[in-house]
Amino acid sequence: MIDRLCDEDGEGDITVAGFYCDFRNQDEQTAANIMGAILKQLVAREGILEYVRTVFEKAKKEFGGRGLRLPDMVQMVKDAIAILPRVFICIDALDECLPKHLLELLGSLKDILQESPTMRIFVTGRPHVEVDIVRYFAGVIIIPIRHGAHEIKRYLEKKLEMDTMCDAMSDDLWGQIY
Amino acid sequence: MDYTTYLHPINTGNSNSYNVTNSHNNIINVNKTVADENPEIMRWLSPLDSRRRHQDVRTNRLDDVGGSLLQTNEFHGWRYGEDGVEEAVLFCYGNPGVGKTFLR
Numbered sequence: 001m002i003d004r005l006c007d008e009d010g011e012g013d014i015t016v017a018g019f020y021c022d023f024r025n026q027d028e029q030t031a032a033n034i035m036g037a038i039l040k041q042l043v044a045r046e047g048i049l050e051y052v053r054t055v056f057e058k059a060k061k062e063f064g065g066r067g068l069r070l071p072d073m074v075q076m077v078k079d080a081i082a083i084l085p086r087v088f089i090c091i092d093a094l095d096e097c098l099p100k101h102l103l104e105l106l107g108s109l110k111d112i113l114q115e116s117p118t119m120r121i122f123v124t125g126r127p128h129v130e131v132d133i134v135r136y137f138a139g140v141i142i143i144p145i146r147h148g149a150h151e152i153k154r155y156l157e158k159k160l161e162m163d164t165m166c167d168a169m170s171d172d173l174w175g176q177i178y
Numbered sequence: 179m180d181y182t183t184y185l186h187p188i189n190t191g192n193s194n195s196y197n198v199t200n201s202h203n204n205i206i207n208v209n210k211t212v213a214d215e216n217p218e219i220m221r222w223l224s225p226l227d228s229r230r231r232h233q234d235v236r237t238n239r240l241d242d243v244g245g246s247l248l249q250t251n252e253f254h255g256w257r258y259g260e261d262g263v264e265e266a267v268l269f270c271y272g273n274p275g276v277g278k279t280f281l282r
Contacts (some may be wrong), residue, residue, distance in 0.1 A: 036224025
């Protein structure tokens with residue numbers, strides 16, 4: 001999705017940032033850290049790094065460079081998005097977040113969206129996270145993803161092409177797979 | 179010219195890397211400079227980084243997975259619709275392994 005949005009963007013009038021949640025790193029994937037990872041992708045845009053550096057220097061002077069709290073992070077993302085053309089935020093596998101982090105993340109995104117109505121948010125997850133998403137975004141557009149037979153066939157073909165034991169394949173076995 | 183911000187990782191020369199175009203390579207250089215020249219600020223913002231994971235995803239992706247789903251009116255409305263909070267969020271759900279991560 002990230003590449004699709006980027007590829008379609010011939011005019012350079014959108015900004016895309018993304019994050020992939022991973023259950024193997026749940027403790028570290030707090031709402032603040034995820035928002036920070038997204039902000040890290042925005043600093044390449046004109047004006048954002050300068051803004052972030054100002055906040056950083058101020059925090060360093062006042063608090064000896066303490067870690068960012070979620071409200072500080074949300075405010076920074078809001079300020080960054082306000083400078084940018086339409087921002088797309090893509091977050092994959094919400095179900096792999098710890099529940100408390102997920103709710104804080106959804107709350108933060110809602111908060112940001114209310115101040116930045118041009119922003120677009122794309123999220124994926126297993127079916128059960130729909131309940132939480134609807135709690136925060138009543139108007140969410142929902143699309144179910146199912147494997148089509150064609151996609152399964154393409155996937156198998158690709159995996160078999162890369163098989164290092166290609167001698168094991170015969171026309172007979174190939175026929176049985178299909 | 180492409181000004182998109184997402185940090186496109188370096189092309190490793192892996193023949194399975196898709197869509198690594200010249201314009202993306204330009205972005206790599208820009209982003210490497212900005213992010214890599216400010217490691218202290220980057221660490222302060224977050225210990226997490228999306229870049230490596232995105233490289234894995236693009237390497238393993240089949241380009242037409244999810245293609246038909248994203249031709250839907252729902253996707254189009256979200257992508258190109260009017261500004262506003264109402265239809266700002268798109269949620270694609272599915273069971274493990276259906277290819278949500280790899281949607282194009």
